[in-house]
Amino acid sequence: MSVTAAPGFVAAGVAAGIKASGNPDLSLVATADGKPVAAAGVFTRNKMTAAPVITTRAHLEATAGHAVAVVLNSGNANAATGQQGIDDAEAMCAAVATELGVDASQVLVCSTGLIGIPMPIDVIKAGIPSVVAARSADGGQAAATAIMTTDTVAKQVVIDGGGFVVGGMAKGAAMLSPNMATMLAVLTTDAAATPEQLKAALVYGVADSFNALDVDGCTSTNDTVLLLASGLAGSVDEAALNDAVARACASLAAQMCADAEGATKVVRMTVTGAASDEEALLGARYVSRSNLVKCSWYGCDPYWGRIASDLGSCGIDFDPSKFSVSYGGITVCRGAIDADHDAAAVASHMAGRNLEIVADLGLGTGTATILTNDLSHAYIDENMGTS
Amino acid sequence: MSVTAAPGFVAAGVAAGIKASGNPDLSLVATADGKPVAAAGVFTRNKMTAAPVITTRAHLEATAGHAVAVVLNSGNANAATGQQGIDDAEAMCAAVATELGVDASQVLVCSTGLIGIPMPIDVIKAGIPSVVAARSADGGQAAATAIMTTDTVAKQVVIDGGGFVVGGMAKGAAMLSPNMATMLAVLTTDAAATPEQLKAALVYGVADSFNALDVDGCTSTNDTVLLLASGLAGSVDEAALNDAVARACASLAAQMCADAEGATKVVRMTVTGAASDEEALLGARYVSRSNLVKCSWYGCDPYWGRIASDLGSCGIDFDPSKFSVSYGGITVCRGAIDADHDAAAVASHMAGRNLEIVADLGLGTGTATILTNDLSHAYIDENMGTS
Numbered sequence: 001m002s003v004t005a006a007p008g009f010v011a012a013g014v015a016a017g018i019k020a021s022g023n024p025d026l027s028l029v030a031t032a033d034g035k036p037v038a039a040a041g042v043f044t045r046n047k048m049t050a051a052p053v054i055t056t057r058a059h060l061e062a063t064a065g066h067a068v069a070v071v072l073n074s075g076n077a078n079a080a081t082g083q084q085g086i087d088d089a090e091a092m093c094a095a096v097a098t099e100l101g102v103d104a105s106q107v108l109v110c111s112t113g114l115i116g117i118p119m120p121i122d123v124i125k126a127g128i129p130s131v132v133a134a135r136s137a138d139g140g141q142a143a144a145t146a147i148m149t150t151d152t153v154a155k156q157v158v159i160d161g162g163g164f165v166v167g168g169m170a171k172g173a174a175m176l177s178p179n180m181a182t183m184l185a186v187l188t189t190d191a192a193a194t195p196e197q198l199k200a201a202l203v204y205g206v207a208d209s210f211n212a213l214d215v216d217g218c219t220s221t222n223d224t225v226l227l228l229a230s231g232l233a234g235s236v237d238e239a240a241l242n243d244a245v246a247r248a249c250a251s252l253a254a255q256m257c258a259d260a261e262g263a264t265k266v267v268r269m270t271v272t273g274a275a276s277d278e279e280a281l282l283g284a285r286y287v288s289r290s291n292l293v294k295c296s297w298y299g300c301d302p303y304w305g306r307i308a309s310d311l312g313s314c315g316i317d318f319d320p321s322k323f324s325v326s327y328g329g330i331t332v333c334r335g336a337i338d339a340d341h342d343a344a345a346v347a348s349h350m351a352g353r354n355l356e357i358v359a360d361l362g363l364g365t366g367t368a369t370i371l372t373n374d375l376s377h378a379y380i381d382e383n384m385g386t387s
Numbered sequence: 388m389s390v391t392a393a394p395g396f397v398a399a400g401v402a403a404g405i406k407a408s409g410n411p412d413l414s415l416v417a418t419a420d421g422k423p424v425a426a427a428g429v430f431t432r433n434k435m436t437a438a439p440v441i442t443t444r445a446h447l448e449a450t451a452g453h454a455v456a457v458v459l460n461s462g463n464a465n466a467a468t469g470q471q472g473i474d475d476a477e478a479m480c481a482a483v484a485t486e487l488g489v490d491a492s493q494v495l496v497c498s499t500g501l502i503g504i505p506m507p508i509d510v511i512k513a514g515i516p517s518v519v520a521a522r523s524a525d526g527g528q529a530a531a532t533a534i535m536t537t538d539t540v541a542k543q544v545v546i547d548g549g550g551f552v553v554g555g556m557a558k559g560a561a562m563l564s565p566n567m568a569t570m571l572a573v574l575t576t577d578a579a580a581t582p583e584q585l586k587a588a589l590v591y592g593v594a595d596s597f598n599a600l601d602v603d604g605c606t607s608t609n610d611t612v613l614l615l616a617s618g619l620a621g622s623v624d625e626a627a628l629n630d631a632v633a634r635a636c637a638s639l640a641a642q643m644c645a646d647a648e649g650a651t652k653v654v655r656m657t658v659t660g661a662a663s664d665e666e667a668l669l670g671a672r673y674v675s676r677s678n679l680v681k682c683s684w685y686g687c688d689p690y691w692g693r694i695a696s697d698l699g700s701c702g703i704d705f706d707p708s709k710f711s712v713s714y715g716g717i718t719v720c721r722g723a724i725d726a727d728h729d730a731a732a733v734a735s736h737m738a739g740r741n742l743e744i745v746a747d748l749g750l751g752t753g754t755a756t757i758l759t760n761d762l763s764h765a766y767i768d769e770n771m772g773t774s
Contacts, residue, residue, distance in 0.1 A: 048699025048707055048723065080692050080707070082724040115692025116725055291678070291762070292770050299771025305467050305502025312435025320435055320467070336435065337469040338503055375678070377764050383679050384686025 002140035002156030003029050005167030006190040008037070008230025012134035013146030016127025018075035018113075018120055024146035026124065028096070028131045028139075029169075029186050029228070030069035036106050037230050039067035040198035042206055044223035051078045051085030052109040053224060055093065059105045065195020068106040070186050070226055071096045071128070072147050074171070077222050078111040078119050088119040095125045099132040110184045110224045112149055112171060144169035147184055150382055155255040161244035164191040164233035170252040185210070185225040185252055191241050192231035200238075201245040202227050209249035213257055213371045214288045225249070257371045262378030265297050266371070267355040271311070274366030279316040281368035286314035287359065294375035300350040304333045307359050322362030329356065389527035389543030390416050392554030393577040395424070395617025399521035400533030403514025405462035405500075405507055411533035413514045415483070415522055416556075416573050416615070417456035423493050424617050426454035427585035429593055431610035438465045438472030439496040440611060442480065446492045452582020455493040457573050457613055458483045458515070459534050461558070464609050465498040465506050475506040482512045486519040497571045497611045499558060500536055531556035534571055537769055542642040548631035551578040551620035557639040572597070572612040572639055578628050579618035587625075588632040589614050596636035600644055600758045601675045612636070644758045649765030652684050653758070654742040658698070661753030666703040668755035673701035674746065681762035687737040691720045694746055709749030716743065 004011045008031060016026035031037050041060055043053050060067070071092050078085045093107035100107075111119075134142070144154035148171055155170040170185035193201070202225060210225065227245065257266050269288050274280035287293055287310045296303040304325040312318050320336035328349030332341050349355065391398045395418060403413035418424050428447055430440050447454070458479050465472045480494035487494075498506075521529070531541035538558050546553040557572035580588070589612060597612065614632065644653050656675050661667035674680055674697045683690040691712040699705050707723035715736030719728050736742065 044700075046696060046700040047705040048695045048710075077692075080695050080720070080723045080725075082707075082722060084724075115690075115696065116720065118725075291766070295767050295770035296772075298767065301772050303502075303772075305464075308435045308467055309433060309502065313431075313433040318434040320469075323435075333467070333503065335469060336467045337471075338467075338505075375767060377767055379678070380682050380685065380762060380764055380767070383682035385683075385688050385690075 002144055002158060003167050003169040003186055003188055004137050004140040005158040006165040006188045006230060008032050008190055008232045009188045009228070010135040010137055011139035011143035012131050012136065013139065013142035013144070014127060014131045014134055016131070017123045018073055024142065025073055025075045026127045026131045027072040027143040027146035028069060028135055029143055029188065030100065030135055031230060032137065034068060034100050034102065036063065036066040036068050037228055038193055038195045038198055039065055039108070039226065039228045040195050040202055041108070041224060041226045042202050048080065050111065050222040051081055051089040052111045053222060054086060055089035056108045056110065056224060059093065059108055062105040066106065067108050067228060068100060068102045069096055070108045070110065072110040072184060072186070073124060074147050074149050075113040076111060076117055076119050077113045077115050079222055080116040081118055084118060088121045091121055092124055095128040096132060099129055108226060110222065112147060112184050112222055140167070140169065147171040150261055151259055153259055155252050157248045157251040159244045159248045161191065161236065161240055164189060164236050164244070166244040166248045168248045168252060170256060172256040184222065187225070187227040187245065187248055188230070189227065190230045190233035191236040192234050193229045193241060197238060197241065198227045198229055201242045204242045205245035205249040209246065209253040212369060213253045214285055253371060257373055260373045261382040262376040263373035264376055265353060265355050265374040267297055267357060267373055268369055269372055270358045270367065270369040271361065272358060272367045273361040273363055275317040275364045276366040277368055278366070280366040283311050283314055283316050283359070284368045284370040286310050288370040288372035291375055297355060297374035298376050300347070302327045302332055302346050302350055308333065308336055311359060311361065317363050318361060319363060324360045324362065326358045327355070389531055389545060390554050390556040390573055390575055391524050391527040392545040393552040393575045393617060395419050395577055395619045396575045396615070397522040397524055398526035398530035399518050399523065400526065400529035400531070401514060401518045401521055403518070404510045405460055411529065412460055412462045413511065413518045414459040414530045414533035415456060415518045416530060416575065417487065417522055418617060419524065421455060421487050421489065423450065423453040423455050424615055425580055425582045425585055426452055426495070426613065426615045427582050427589055428611060428613045429589050435467065437498065437609040438468055438476040439498045440609060441473060442476035443495045443497065443611060446480065446495055449492040453493065454495050454615055455487060455489045456483055457495045457497065459497040459571060459573070460511060461534050461536050462500040463498060463504055463506050464500045464502050466609055467503040468505055471505060475508045478508055479511055482515040483519060486516055495613060497609065499534060499571050499609055527554070527556065534558040537648055538646055540646055542639050542646070544635045544638040546631045546635045548578065548623065548627055551576060551623050551631070553631040553635045555635045555639060557643060559643040571609065574612070574614040574632065574635055575617070576614065577617045577620035578623040579621050580616045580628060584625060584628065585614045585616055588629045591629045592632040592636040596633065596640040599756060600640045601672055640758060644760055647760045648769040649763040650760035651763055652740060652742050652761040654684055654744060654760055655756055656759055657745045657754065657756040658748065659745060659754045660748040660750055662704040662751045663753040664755055665753070667753040670698050670701055670703050670746070671755045671757040673697050675757040675759035678762055684742060684761035685763050687734070689714045689719055689733050689737055695720065695723055698746060698748065704750050705748060706750060711747045711749065713745045714742070
């Protein structure tokens, strides 16, 4: 149960042979009855837009926000592949549409994996009948597994909205930075909603989840979050739908951060007391991307001087005399000078997997939190080669 | 010979006991005759400004751009140290001034090392008579050595300006990013020049050197570049002075990049064909700070897809159909798709220490180059703890 938790959806995942490893690499989410339902998406803002993003956007526009199925593959991002890439993305949709007896525009497509390599389209087309045939209400786990790349665990979520369900799956372990947080996610719900309501729920839901996740400052070419609504639970309160979608997104984002490439720490980096929320967000993001700070976290070293230096240089309002930092609620710096503190308690917090760090600028009411992680040897190992 | 290459200057470096290792840590550059000369400086733009920067700025203002000496220490940055830090920086200047029989405002001060730790001011004051006594025209090497922190080699330069000399020394191995490139540098010349001319020469000289160096995107609290002119060579052509200072800065910047923490590659990352020089610079800097790209370089992997993705997401004008990338002059991507190329020749270039990478946006005449490096396991080792 996950992306198929909401009544009205089926899913499947198979090994089609795209990955040399032979691991599952072709995934499908579809309506159980093969009828189109309301659908919406949010996408990467990277101008180096991958072919499946271009294709999915066009299909949602052609259908005024409706879809029967989403086909996803891992092992190849179909990015930086030119017109051939568009043709291949369309071919994936058409092949699924043929199996389901629907129009190709009613099928959406997502790809993740290597950039700049032509799609093995014959392999994918050969695999599509089997993934379509395998679809079932029990197929959520298999679908979530087949979209993994360097992920070590499948990311899934089920949220009880009170009379309706939001379920979902996601992948993402690096190139994780808004906007979007770099990733693929498919969410489903049995709530009845228009495409506009689904889009509003997604925009609301990604703001404090995927768009507040920053692993390495790198925004990818393929980010896509899709939400399909079967409507089987009937109309629901819009606020309740927004909230359930937001909770699903938050859970998937946290799962991605916890599985980030090489990460040994999950860090909630909060900036408070900024002149505005925008300045707080700029500061929190800047610190979260600082390799020197990230190395400190990996080394369990509460070296707040680097956080002070980053916040002083990132362009936001900053006054050393008003600046303080706490690790796990223990203030280690006040007025930008060392504050007497319980070093053993700080060391104990730093040794844990979850760090809570607050830098207070003492200037206003602006606040923001970025979900991030440390920089480890394993991140380098993972990314020394094409992956 | 280096910072003492220009007639009229003496220097020294001693181990005063600031560093626990016992390595040299206290450095002096002074006029040979103890008389003030024209001087100018450029400094970090970090609002978390370290005490020695505040003090040196104030002294240059008080003297209308004149100085007798610069005292520098490694092992402690005197940053995030509050009013006590200012008092300590003033005390360092006063102690040198007493030994030289000049006013404290005629002494400039630079510090580099740990942030947030009070200065061991008694240790420093105890060392000052010995570093002043040791000053000589042969003291350049010792002075350059005593400002090293994680540097593995001393950085020195001598430029023949044609009738005059520019000499200099610098330190810097991480937290290297404009503005300034994070570092300390002291330059001297025997050219005769006003403080205003020296400032103009410095501003010109740092633009394409220290300010075009980006190792880790982290701007430090203590960046300072100082230029003192003894005037013994008489008046010189202003353009010649600017050029010689720029060449000295470029040499020191290249030495810093080559000694960057953990670096195995020195990379000239050029963006051409941008809509403007500003957009080219934004793009080149964005790619130079991308951990995924830097890991590729470490792994000798010409994974241009990550460069395309970064340039597509950094906010500048970008059109995939016009985009190309070359490694060592060999085009590997054209129109944002893979270009037929000699993979063995590219592999050979990537295996070298010096990489030349050009990303062409195909949109205009804007161009910029950033001097940068790769991200290695050793960078993490270096920065896991307080350093």
